Amino acid sequence: xxxxxxxxxxxxxxxxxxxxxxxxxxxxxxxxxxxxxxxxxxxxxxxxxxxxxxxxxxxxxxxxxxxxxxxxxxxxxxxxxxxxxxxxxxxxxxxxxxxxxxxxxxxxxxxxxxxxxxxxxxxxxxxxxxxxxx
Numbered sequence: 523x524x525x526x527x528x529x530x531x532x533x534x535x536x537x538x539x540x541x542x543x544x545x546x547x548x549x550x551x552x553x554x555x556x557x558x559x560x561x562x563x564x565x566x567x568x569x570x571x572x573x574x575x576x577x578x579x580x581x582x583x584x585x586x587x588x589x590x591x592x593x594x595x596x597x598x599x600x601x602x603x604x605x606x607x608x609x610x611x612x613x614x615x616x617x618x619x620x621x622x623x624x625x626x627x628x629x630x631x632x633x634x635x636x637x638x639x640x641x642x643x644x645x646x647x648x649x650x651x652x653x654x655x656x
Contacts, residue, residue, distance in 0.1 A: 524548040524645045526618045531650030538608050542650060544601040544618030549645070551599040555621040555629060557643065558592055558603045560614035560652075567638040570616075571603065572629045581629070586612075608654045616650050619643035 530542040542558070558570040571592040573580040580592045591604040601618050621627050622644040632642055640646045 524620075526620065526645055526647035528616060528618050528647045528650040531616060531652045533653045533655065534608055535656050536608060536610060536654055538654070539604070539606045540608065540652060542603040542605065542616055542618075542652075544603075544647060546599045546601065546618075546620070549620070550624075551594075552596045553624045554644070555627040556594055556601045557619040557621070557629075558590075558601070558616060559619055559638070559640075559643075559646075560612075560616045561649075562614045566636070567640065568614075569633060569638060572621075572627070573601065574627075575625070581633075605652070608652075610654050612652060613654050614652060616652055617646050617648075619646040 525547045527545045534540050555572055555574055557572045559567055560570055561567045569583055570586055571580055571582050573592050573594050577594045589607045593602045
């Protein structure tokens with residue numbers, strides 16, 4: 523059974539930091555590119571980052587570039603998102619998601635797709651709430 527379980531969300535002040543984790547199970551983690559995406563209630567899904575299988579390269583949305591760092595641990599089957607210099611506009615539900623293609627990626631199409639949906643990915647978790655507020 524494919525499972526992605528996010529953790530680490532919470533309430534943080536503007537300028538603060540949080541580290542999100544995603545534990546993957548039920549599939550070959552090292553066969554898939556992995557994403558972080560987020561959704562603000564009433565707004566569309568936004569792609570945040572995608573990390574290659576090897577973990578040697580991550581691509582970021584312009585909205586988080588330079589502030590967020592994604593990484594993966596292919597031994598522990600975990601994906602991480604270190605979020606620094608948080609802003610109120612980062613408030614959202616954050617999801618960990620798996621690419622829909624094994625050993626490949628849909629990212630080159632997904633990065634241009636609008637609107638984006640969780641069903642564009644092969645699997646996703648229940649999400650973790652991040653609230654940035656003073």
